[in-house]
Amino acid sequence: MLKHVAGPDTQKELKEFRDVLATCYGPHGRVALLQPVASGHVTITSQSGKVFQLLDSLNPVLRILTGSLSTYSQRHKDAAKLASLLTTNIILNCFALDCPRRQISDIIDHILTECIERVRTPPYVITCDWSSVSHLMSVTRTLLSSHSLSSCFNNEELNHFSSVLLQAFLHVAVPSNSKDDHGSLSIQNKIHVYLINEIQCPCTKLYHGLLIEEMLSIGFDREMTLSLAHHDFRRDKNGHISVAVFKISLAGDEDDGFKNKTSFEASISSQVSASRMIADAKKEELLELGATLFNSGVGLVLCQKCVHHSLREYLEGKGVPIIERLGLPYIDPVIDLTGAVVINSLSATISPQLFGHLKSVTVQVIGDKQFILLEGPSPHATIILPFLLEIVGEELKSVVKSTINILEDLLYNPQLVSGGGCVLTQLASFITKQAECVDDELCGRLMSSINTYLAVSNALSTSLKQCAAALYHNKRDSVTLTDSLFNHCWSFPHSHSSYTHFDASRTCSCGRVSFASIEGEQSAVVPLWSTVNSWKGLPTLIPETLEQSLLTDSTLCYSKISPSLFLSDSLSGTASAITFAKDLSTLIIRTHSTLF
Ligand SMILES: [Zn+2]
Known part of the structure; x- marks a missing residue:
């Protein structure tokens, strides 16, 4: 994708900004080719930090957005794309509302604060089990998969890469003899990465040491x-x-501190003998x-x-x-x-x-x-990786570093949420359900009407679903759905025939919810399906015939699938992205109302 980054119109620029970020969002993301209008140089990247730097717009809204995101991405590399997509979606969706800006920003603040509190509680929170290798493998694999570069590896290679990275992390983070560990570098700086031309990925290897x-x-x-x-x-x-x-x-x-013992003698001797004497003196000192x-x-x-x-x-x-x-x-x-x-x-x-x-x-x-x-x-560790392409070499190192960073964070705060967009559809559903219970008292406190509250609530729910849908890039061949029972995110092929032939082990995107034929529970489970919003339009129920075909042979339940298939995101990363989106979108909506 080639984007000329310029344009006077705020909405147009915000949409372009969102499209560029969405291009390289998630495990199936692609690299973006960015070409500023002022120069012909094309930059190929999937890193959000680089995108923020390159999008040098004169538009004040974009300037605030990219400036804030640049700073944010330096600390939260993993969550920066979610933060930027969510912020942009909220601004664009709220732009479409014909409501007072102050009320909109107050309602956003109220709803997203509730979301941030909610996401820290069960059933959203999943504890990272540091005693289970298969659980840690799934976490590491998800973290690696969340980068566009993971598309350079097949499943087997990605599993191997995850295993090597996890072993390196555990070797450094859990020293076998802590009394000997007098290291001063951070975990990230104790893991070294080399890219070698001659090896293929299955040969990705870990060495204990430097x-x-x-x-x-x-x-x-x-x-x-x-x-x-x-x-x-x-x-x-x-x-x-x-x-x-x-x-x-x-x-x-002499500059290095060697004494010039022969300076006096040198001044009265011939230059040749002086040089020899100096050399001899240095040699003598070195030998000492x-x-x-x-x-x-x-x-x-x-x-x-x-x-x-x-x-x-x-x-x-x-x-x-x-x-x-x-x-x-x-x-x-x-x-x-x-x-x-x-x-x-x-x-x-x-x-x-x-x-x-x-x-x-x-x-x-x-x-x-x-x-x-x-x-x-x-303990130090060195990882040898295949040299894929010159342009992705540094990005691959950056992916390793950000994955190590998140694993290190998880040591101190071992909490996760469902990955694959599932936590976003869960929160979207939470917002919708909260809106159904809105009353005059709450609207009175927010000094808004119920209609305004419902409109903003819908815009926020849509924004979260748009972020989940952005993880799936092949919209022509597949549809992204959410179920109304567990509110997880599902991606299915478009063809009707495949809808009627679901494998019972088929799971939602994070892997925690699956179809399975469990006798006795079928009647209790009646999921309705709705599309996770695509870029255009609001969520709509899919046709009746499609719903029936989904339910013909299967039902929905939690299944006991292997933990190694679960996708998880860091809770702190997700919560910080939502907090960032809340703070920045309310600031922009409140202070730049004239630009809309
Ligand atoms: Zn899920």
Whole structure:
């Protein structure tokens, strides 16, 4: 989809904004191609944060919307698309109402506040069971599936990817020996992701530890890697390798703190002999450092910058390898992994208290590349993923990070809601039922008429259903329905013939409600079906014949399907998206009424 992002009309721009976001919403979403009018550069993305940045509109409503959403998406990556779609739908649906803006915003505030309270209570809330691997697998899979990039994987690959990601998370989040865990990085920063050209997805693999890629720029080549593979490291009495980590250059430059012992002599000697004397003095100082490290029991030296060849030769001769030119990206993980106190001054006294520890140093071959795997007391994990396309590489890393973020949130707040749009249709139904009970007292408090309340209530219910319907992109071949018994969301093929041949195990989108032939309960269950609203028009009942055909051979009930099939969303993400939509839509409707 190619959108020229411009236009003077607020409604038109809001609809375009919504369409772009809807394009890449949910597990079946696609990537959006965005081309600003001012320049020809086309950006391909499925990340809401990028869409907000690129939609640089002059329209004040769009500016408030994209500005607020940019900030919001930095903290709530997973919920940003729902927040933006819901906000836009509410504004557009309420725009169509011929009611006072102040009353509309007060009613929205009242109804959505009730929704936020409601969604935190049973039966909406599902507790995340951290003791069940199959439950955690289904949560992880849903989180991964909620991104457009999941369409790059088939079911088997997605299951494998979910399993690797969950294992990585559990390895880092639940250290086996907590007293050794002195890590300072967040869980997200302890999980490293590499994209490798040569592997296919089923080879997506997890390594416990930090992988350092073989390349000349980080100071070791294939020959050195091979020598490390067979190296017998010095170990302390606990069997660990003591590691000294330097953040400064050990190349012997004066800038790095080496003393210039020969400055006076150099001034009175010939330049050649002076240079030699300086070099000798540096070498002498480096060898003193090497001897101190060796005598202190160091088994491996890691250095962010360069190491002088004389120091390298000395230590390697003593059986202490050096990995130099690690670079800034590796240094913080190495410090966290080993627990070392970084040495950033040569004037510091070198003592064993500064040293970190490693459990093992091994060499791993992946594709045609070799890596050194460092495993330390602080748990780290490295995930190897297939390199799909250059343009999606960074997005894939971002998907992993946001999934890890949500899993981390779930550790502190282990509550979920039904995924696949089901919680949205449940809330839409709740709003409709609340509207049926509206009375003069409530309308009096909101200073509105019952008709205005019902109109706004309908607009909000429609907005939530539109968000659920937006998860399903193939509207030509399928229809999205909601049942009136459990109010879950269902997607069925359009063809009539398939409606009459429902498999009893067929489930709603989240998997928690299914058709099943349970004798004795058939008469008690009489579901009516209505379409979840598409982009155009309000919800309507589907034809009578269609309802009957749906009920001919089956009934609706909760079934005992495998938990691994359940789709769940984070409660905190869903609640925060609704809160965001409530706050921003009421603000815009109240303060920008003249624009409508
Ligand atoms: Zn459901």
